[in-house]
Amino acid sequence: MTHINALDPGASPLDYYGYELRRHREAAGLTQRQLGDIVNYTGSLVGQIETARKLPTPEFSERADAALGTDGLFSRLVELVMRSQLPAWFQQVAELEGRATHINTFQTHAVHGLLQTPEYARAVLGVLDGADLEDRTAVRLARQRILEKDEPAVLWMVVSESVLHQEVGGRETMRGQLAHLLAFEHVPMVNVQILPFAAGAHAGMQGSFTLFRFASSPAIVYTEGYGSGHPTANPDTVKDCSLRYDHLQAAALSLRDSAELIRRVMEERYGEQRDTGGHSMA
Secondary structure (H helix, E strand, C coil), X not given: XXXXXXXXXXXXXXXXHHHHHHHHHHHCCCCHHHHHHHHCCCHHHHHHHHCCCCCCCHHHHHHHHHXXXXXXXXXXXXXXXXXXXXXXXXXXXXXXXXXXXXEEXXXXXXXXXXXXXXXXXXXXXXXXCCCCHHHHHHHHHHHHHHHHCCCCCEEEEEEEHHHHHCCCCCHHHHHHHHHHHHCCCCCCXXXXXXXXXXXXXXXXXXXXXXXXXXXXXXXXXXXXXXXXXXXXXXXXXXXXXXXXXHHHHHHCCCHHHHHHHHHHHHHHHHCCEECCCCCEEC
């Protein structure tokens, strides 16, 4: 087992977080168990975070800040910790998400990570790889904190209707995911349009892509494959994908009609089923 004194605070954001947590806890004259009691976590968990064996969560960080009077230190650090745990090829994308003023994404096979529920994200990440699933899910969900900023990016997602019907994680998970999309129906900064099957051949036939736009930097197009990401600021690529996105938005249902379709699929495909006697079926 790694000894806390052996931690090098410069080794990684996770190590630095653990080092600072121990330093501030000891300065406050608290044991791990006492701090755990205050923040409503176990002393064992506090110890695991201090030794960089467990990822802290945003909730833990907020409570630690309040308990130790650290003026938001751990809430700020946890964002760096979470970003550092992303696959190396995806860390740049998370940085782009944090800087962008507009994020326009077209998704062919899954809900975008910024709008995934915990259950849906867990099901997506768990395909063929169940290792550290809870931590990987927490890291993905931490990206969604950019939507809570004082001035969040405008997120616009055009998603294929097939995503609504692809049963990821089971009926209950899908019902929760579609309900989550509907929760943004009246949020101007988050917009979801459905590209219906009736659209036929469309400008996104080559696959999913995301356009990042910034206040004072060139736009970037991002695509990805298996275990790799491909961001580019090539003007021709940006121009081509911008045109494609305009056409996809034009072919997609309106925001209101998209919400109605999501609601209908949620109720008809994933709603509570009953037998002929009117009894609920699992």
